[in-house]
Amino acid sequence: MLFNSLQYVLFLPVVIGLYFFLPHKFRWMLLLAASYFFYMSWNASYAILIAISTVITYLSGILIGRENKKLSDGLSDEKTCKKNKHIFVALSFSINLAILAFFKYSPMAIRTFERISAILGGSLDLPDFRYLLPVGISFYTFQALSYTMDVYRGQIEPSKHIGKYALFVSFFPQLVAGPIERSSHLLPQFDKVMKFDVSRARKAFLLILWGLFKKVVIADRIAPTVNHVFSRVGGNNGVTFILAAFLFAIQIYCDFSAYTDIAIGSANIMGYDIMKNFKRPYFAKSISDFWHRWHISLSSWFRDYLYIPLGGSRVSKLRWAFNIMVVFLVSGLWHGASWGFVMWGALHGLYLLIGRITRPLKDRVLGLMSINRENKLLGFISGFITFTLVCFAWILFRANSMREAMVIIKSLFTFSEYILSINKTLSLMNLSVNDFAFILLSALLLLSVQIVQAKTSIREFMERRAWPIRWIVYLSLIFGIILLGYYGVGDSSFIYFQF
């Protein structure tokens, strides 16, 4: 069930209505049932995988909690406790990651082994695993694993209520594409008695509408053009690829942030607070800044559960560089079983290393030129460079294969006569002038909203307005979505579902 489907338009109000109708003690049951129903609408049999992940991490939490209690009660020594806890964490991680690896990475591993074998002159013919990738498997697996780690670190008490814990792993608004929640943040909320708050519901409704607008009006309208260019690598040129990379940057942001907005809004109506996942990422002034603004729940997950355990930045420079590269390579691999994602991660890691290494030099140059770091022009230039680097990296992310990515990158640096004709370029991209103008207007609208957002919360601002003004805004958004939305053509699922 997609957020941008009529099924969800019916599903959400029914769940919300029932939620506030039921007494508090039954609400978790309703949400758990709704969450499994939501997930099973894709492929019912894969619900078993969430159930397995839930049971494994729940049990490991209980067992780790017992070890902690034994230690605090003096019934066990620290060494034994630590050893046992390590075993439970290792079990939880290995089972969950094995499931993830089997479904997500086995085809890539098989292809790689077969290619290596062919290069070496052999003909390895491994069994072909062609399983349908369970939707959102990387998201809920990471969410469940963060619980194991938090219990292990003693940051939270293990959950005693398996029903509520199962709800934490499968909570439908953020189940298939995040934000990847932390147990310390979401789990306690299931114990709170939530009341329907009109003002909160209005703000949440506005967020959902904005999310839908970004998805069906902007992202889905751009998608066919991007797909067209990236699927005809031979028939395009540098100009069209530059435009397509720029359009993909808008598409993926609108697509993914739309999902997050709808997820946050859906949960907010019921009173639940879900963490932010985006903070105007294309306004970042450096790659490091970008990663503090893009997919925040994942980057902070990697920071807390991989980067810091590896030693973070409190190590030698070489080791630190190694840590950064490991984090970004794993982050790339998390996105999908393809070398393109791995290289995309590696490139971002490289950007970050270069940025850090050259920082003293940059500071010195700025000092010599007496330019303040807060200088607006400098900020604009840094932002532009960062955006360009991010767009360049998106090519690796979006290309259908590494070979095609290399062809695209090569063609970026060759002159094309198409640069002189916008009509020729657009026709090559299968994009009409009307649609191109529409996309540019949408991008401008997005930019304007983000500029305003930097200064004030639009939802809070709207909340203070009189109801006729609010109605005009709501209805404009709703009819914008209906009239300008792109429906029923091509695949309208969210890009991040595949991860």
Next chain:
Amino acid sequence: MFNSDKKPYVLIRAILFVMVFVLIFAFLEALTYDRTKYYEGWMYVYESDIDVLIMGSSQADASFDAKYITEKTGKNTVILSSGAQSVKQTYFNLVEVLKYQRPELVVVEEFSIVEDTLAWMDENELYGLAFLNLDGMKMSPLKLRAAFSATKFEGYGVFHIMRESGKTERLLFALKHFALQLKRIFNPKERVLNPARGTVLHVPESYATFEQYEASLNNKADENFQLTRENKRYMEKIIKLCDKNEIKLEFVKTPLIKNESSISGHKAIEKFLNEKGYDIKAYNLMEDNYGDTYLYEDFTDVNHVSASGMRKVSDWFAEHINNTLK
């Protein structure tokens, strides 16, 4: 449940909001209602005014000139067809038509019965074309049933303002159309029969190429060709519906350039109809490349006749009407 003491006030406002939404939605829906070239004619036919109703896919509107047939026979002939229309849609359209009309004769064209049109349409066509078939219907449970049966139901196609096919153009056209609607409301004389009567002249802009012809020869007849269960079921429904309403029902095969696979389909439908006590009139005997009497210029492509081909079919059909309908 509420932590506000303004509960009734909030509910009234919410209901009011939904009402405003529905009103604007209905207005925009009417505004962007794209009376397609296929439907423009038949939408404005007066009640109980149709004598002969021709239904089917694009082959039906390519092969028959309704206005010409009406002139030659004195029987008010209307075509209700659209590209890739399935037999299911033909059935639902017929149910809709029978709410307002009582034709003497209903003619169903073969292509829509033989082909599982929804199977070969890509998504763009699916939403662009398949839902055009619903345009003749007013919003009703029947229309929803038709939409459900049309495709994997996403609901979008039912509403014109959400339909993607040609949307930008339609939005731009909406205001102009709105003015036209107003004119029709204030000047009832504007509601006259449209001379086109659902017919689009298939002018020979792109003659069938010899490559197409040669390729079509390679399509071998599939001896095991079977009509789909769905198509058979809806054919039976159409037969039953016409029986119940005492309407004469006929089937026709419109001209195609010789094509082995279409022959096997034709044989299958002929067999099925014979079992039901019906015959099928083939306007392309397919004994030579273009049938008995068609010329290369009589086709616009392998599946559709041109204006000259249409005239030939219409002449024969008019003669048939004159001989059979009093």
